[in-house]
């Protein structure tokens with residue numbers, strides 16, 4: 001019996017702990033190795049849901065027992081994005097080496113506010129690699145955050161501080177002109193959360209119409225800026241999309257950079273979906289102008305294939321980043337030496353003070369696969385979507401609903417003589433049956449009011465044949481539904 005004065009949460013028996021840990025690792029590896037043999041998605045069965053709904057555990061259960069329950073009730077029922085045929089929303093797969101990175105990071109449980117420690121060196125190193133890949137110079141830095149939403153918001157916060165013309169952090173917004181942020185009508189919904197959080201209200205976002213390829217109309221943007229200035233508003237920032245969530249459309253980033261330069265606006269790029277295309281020599285030219293952005297947000301848990309959560313924002317000028325987030329407090333001041341020789345660098349570059357070691361995942365991925373290994377998969381994802389699009393074009397009863405400039409395809413099953421409502425209903429039913437049968441997980445969107453089955457491929461496990469399996473299912477299930485009555 002451990003005396004009360006020496007109680008700890010460490011295992012009483014390290015050998016038993018190690019055996020359980022080995023077993024858990026073994027289960028994890030087997031799960032990943034056999035992932036293709038399982039349904040893409042399966043909901044937790046009723047009895048599992050019941051078992052997971054339990055009273056608060058007041059007393060200890062042996063770790064081996066808890067792990068056995070996790071193996072039975074938790075591990076088999078993820079969203080499914082680690083499966084080769086998951087292409088819903090924009091999710092990444094995670095990697096096998098990411099499991100090891102997380103094990104090491106979790107073991108160290110290092111505090112990533114800064115400090116003189118290996119974690120700080122790793123985060124700065126990976127940020128510098130990323131800056132280089134995006135075409136930024138030595139004045140640039142950034143920070144790892146939970147995901148694209150937060151990364152985008154940090155970029156806009158820095159833009160607001162830089163372009164407001166006064167110290168927003170000190171003075172707030174009261175009595176000042178309405179600030180306006182611009183972006184295309186295809187911009188992801190984070191932009192609204194951002195305007196709300198920044199106190200601008202939703203009216204602080206000015207959605208600009210898109211052209212037939214779903215890219216922002218530059219003339220309409222310029223006109224909106226003029227009109228807002230004439231109305232006494234304060235334009236501060238333009239968001240360019242490096243891959244829209246709906247269709248993967250890439251705004252003309254070079255022209256947006258020109259507009260921002262002329263109008264003295266902060267140029268932010270949302271590359272959550274497509275920004276990492278800069279890793280690929282063949283895709284990079286499509287993002288020309290991204291290197292002129294003041295801030296770039298992207299997600300390593302999407303097209304970087306890493307485990308959740310890891311998003312990143314890079315800023316062209318680290319001083320602007322510091323100007324937006326730096327604070328001071330007596331209890332955080334450096335004493336010039338010791339464990340904290342300077343003022344907690346990463347806490348000064350974003351909003352979090354306590355931060356985890358997500359950077360290790362990215363470091364390990366770059367080291368184990370190299371830029372060439374990652375970019376090869378990025379190219380492959382795009383090729384597979386182009387293959388899917390080609391097959392759709394060739395089939396009389398399939399239709400692409402939008403261009404496919406990157407790794408996203410929106411399409412539908414469209415037998416003749418059905419109106420839009422019937423087609424929408426038919427395609428929704430096809431999608432639901434495909435998901436529920438565990439065949440694959442695409443998601444859906446509306447393109448001009450037309451229901452689209454949407455494939456966003458940031459999956460390093462997908463093979464070309466998986467696209468065939470999806471299309472065969474769409475056609476097969478579509479015809480099956482037509483032969484029965486369309487469900488209401």
Ligand SMILES: Cc1ncc(COP(=O)(O)O)c(C=O)c1O
Pocket residue numbers: 089090146147148149150152188190243244245270271272273299311
């Ligand atoms: C274009 C785009 N921007 C931002 C986001 C939000 O990123 P996150 O889900 O990592 O917060 C997404 C998510 O799908 C996205 O596709």
